Amino acid sequence: MVLADLGKRINGAVNSALSNTQDDYATAVDSMLKGIVTALLEADVNISLVSKLRNNIKSKLMESKGKSINNVQTKKLIQKTVFDELCNLVDCHEKEPFKPKKKKTNVIMFVGLQGSGKTTSCTKLAVYYAKRGFKVGLVCADTFRAGAFDQLKQNAIKARIPFFGSYTETDPVKVAEEGITKFKKEKFEVIIVDTSGRHRQEQELFREMIEISRVVKPHQTIMVLDASIGQAAEQQSKAFKESSDFGAIILTKMDGHAKGGGAISAVAATNTPIIFIGTGEHIHDFESFSPKSFVSKLLGIGDIESLFEQIQTVSNKEDTQAMIENIQQGKFTLADFKKQMQTIMKMGPLSNIAQMIPGMGNMMNQVGEEETSKSMKKMVYVLDSMTKEELNSDGRVFIDQPSRLVRVARGSGCSVFDVEMILMQQQMMANMAQSAKAAKQGGGRGMPGMGGMPGMGGMPGMPNMPGMPNISPQMMQEAQQQLRQNPNMMNRMMNMFGGNGGGMPDMGEMMKMMDDPQMQQMAKQFGMGM
Numbered sequence: 001m002v003l004a005d006l007g008k009r010i011n012g013a014v015n016s017a018l019s020n021t022q023d024d025y026a027t028a029v030d031s032m033l034k035g036i037v038t039a040l041l042e043a044d045v046n047i048s049l050v051s052k053l054r055n056n057i058k059s060k061l062m063e064s065k066g067k068s069i070n071n072v073q074t075k076k077l078i079q080k081t082v083f084d085e086l087c088n089l090v091d092c093h094e095k096e097p098f099k100p101k102k103k104k105t106n107v108i109m110f111v112g113l114q115g116s117g118k119t120t121s122c123t124k125l126a127v128y129y130a131k132r133g134f135k136v137g138l139v140c141a142d143t144f145r146a147g148a149f150d151q152l153k154q155n156a157i158k159a160r161i162p163f164f165g166s167y168t169e170t171d172p173v174k175v176a177e178e179g180i181t182k183f184k185k186e187k188f189e190v191i192i193v194d195t196s197g198r199h200r201q202e203q204e205l206f207r208e209m210i211e212i213s214r215v216v217k218p219h220q221t222i223m224v225l226d227a228s229i230g231q232a233a234e235q236q237s238k239a240f241k242e243s244s245d246f247g248a249i250i251l252t253k254m255d256g257h258a259k260g261g262g263a264i265s266a267v268a269a270t271n272t273p274i275i276f277i278g279t280g281e282h283i284h285d286f287e288s289f290s291p292k293s294f295v296s297k298l299l300g301i302g303d304i305e306s307l308f309e310q311i312q313t314v315s316n317k318e319d320t321q322a323m324i325e326n327i328q329q330g331k332f333t334l335a336d337f338k339k340q341m342q343t344i345m346k347m348g349p350l351s352n353i354a355q356m357i358p359g360m361g362n363m364m365n366q367v368g369e370e371e372t373s374k375s376m377k378k379m380v381y382v383l384d385s386m387t388k389e390e391l392n393s394d395g396r397v398f399i400d401q402p403s404r405l406v407r408v409a410r411g412s413g414c415s416v417f418d419v420e421m422i423l424m425q426q427q428m429m430a431n432m433a434q435s436a437k438a439a440k441q442g443g444g445r446g447m448p449g450m451g452g453m454p455g456m457g458g459m460p461g462m463p464n465m466p467g468m469p470n471i472s473p474q475m476m477q478e479a480q481q482q483l484r485q486n487p488n489m490m491n492r493m494m495n496m497f498g499g500n501g502g503g504m505p506d507m508g509e510m511m512k513m514m515d516d517p518q519m520q521q522m523a524k525q526f527g528m529g530m
């Protein structure tokens with residue numbers, strides 16, 4: 001899981017500020033900032049970047065001090081400000097990177113040091129484009145390292161990507177040229193050229209890159225950087241930029257490296273867009289990168305945009321067309337949820353996918369892959385037991401007729417609470433769809449899970465809840481017990497999220513629920529910090 005600990009600590013700092021009623025506002029903000037700053041510094045983020053983030057958050061939050069906004073609005077403001085500033089920290093604010101065009105030749109050249117993960121990333125990118133319908137070929141122009149061609153060949157065969165290379169030719173420029181000519185003749189649309197690396201940034205390496213670049217005339221040059229070097233990534237990125245004008249970066253080995261945050265922010269500071277991150281050795285351990293998606297996953301909020309991107313990759317067009325149309329209209333039905341869950345099961349490493357669903361990433365950290373997989377299967381059983389009418393609804397039919405809940409629970413062999421939890425997750429996703437639509441219409445950066453509130457860019461899909469942190473099976477059981485004792489609670493939650501047309505939760509109801517001791521207790525168990 002990418003930077004799970006950093007996300008947990010930032011969430012912890014924010015949640016403790018939100019739940020702290022003892023301290024005055026300024027003290028609560030200061031203590032939150034202390035927690036965030038320590039977590040970022042320990043993730044190797046550059047001290048001046050951290051200090052800038054700290055000052056920005058503080059000045060934005062203190063500006064609102066004199067204004068007459070209520071408690072709930074203050075909490076939203078804190079969450080949104082932290083979210084936005086974290087996005088700024090990893091955002092290079094550059095223009096859109098290159099996107100290949102269909103029915104044209106698009107040449108992509110890779111550069112980077114030896115062992116950074118170039119060959120692996122070449123194959124991952126080839127698979128990424130092949131799944132999007134491009135005719136993709138791989139060229140191995142690494143004649144420096146013995147075994148480089150064999151490695152690319154093995155990867156390419158496994159991924160079923162056509163490849164070109166030579167065991168005898170020692171001039172990488174010649175191999176690159178021959179490979180490009182061959183694939184162009186055969187009307188390949190994306191041709192990816194892997195080049196050699198060296199252990200250090202040597203003049204010889206830079207010269208070779210320039211020569212290859214001259215003959216292959218790349219439409220995009222991508223630099224591959226190992227994220228485990230932390231903020232040293234800035235210096236490496238600058239050195240390469242001076243010799244080969246690469247347009248984008250892939251950061252590899254973001255799995256399990258606490259320094260990944262440092263690498264991302266360091267690269268972003270050089271104004272070069274990071275386009276993908278590598279999160280493991282497997283071909284599918286590859287995520288397209290955007291600041292908003294990254295921070296959403298970091299904080300466990302879920303990331304509907306990446307999720308649908310992934311779903312489009314593995315499912316056929318007809319399958320997802322209806323769902324995409326729904327999302328574009330700001331809708332997300334139970335049938336969409338079901339399709340999504342089924343596709344997810346096919347999508348490879350659960351750890352990548354779980355982070356995109358609200359609450360699931362945290363569950364994964366707590367209980368592991370096997371338990372999470374069981375929970376996801378349970379979701380599919382529950383959704384399988386619903387009628388077509390129920391699936392095509394927004395879920396409110398279950399509130400109007402609670403007997404449906406019981407029927408579905410029985411049919412799926414699950415508890416009523418399991419069904420209710422799925423309805424809640426679907427509501428959160430529907431809310432995200434709403435906010436994605438609102439953000440597109442408004443052109444601003446809405447926080448995922450937030451609908452459109454004038455001037456604030458939106459409100460979270462759940463009250464004071466950046467995702468559903470720290471849900472363990474035991475907490476689930478306790479919450480289940482409380483829901484049983486207070487059946488009205490679920491009803492009120494659903495009303496709150498769906499009752500006003502989606503997007504923005506009902507503020508009046510939210511305020512009432514905040515005063516409800518049972519609700520507060522349950523929220524505490526879920527780490528929602530109400």
Ligand SMILES: Nc1nc2c(ncn2[C@@H]2O[C@H](COP(=O)(O)OP(=O)(O)OP(=O)(O)O)[C@@H](O)[C@H]2O)c(=O)[nH]1
Nearest residue numbers: 114115116117118119120197252253278279280281
């Ligand atoms: N954990 C993890 N390992 C990765 C990732 N990307 C690549 N690797 C591993 O890193 C090692 C080096 O990767 P390569 O693709 O061979 O690196 P390279 O840059 O092509 O190296 P040269 O061909 O020697 O220049 C391999 O063991 C890969 O499996 C990643 O995102 N996460």
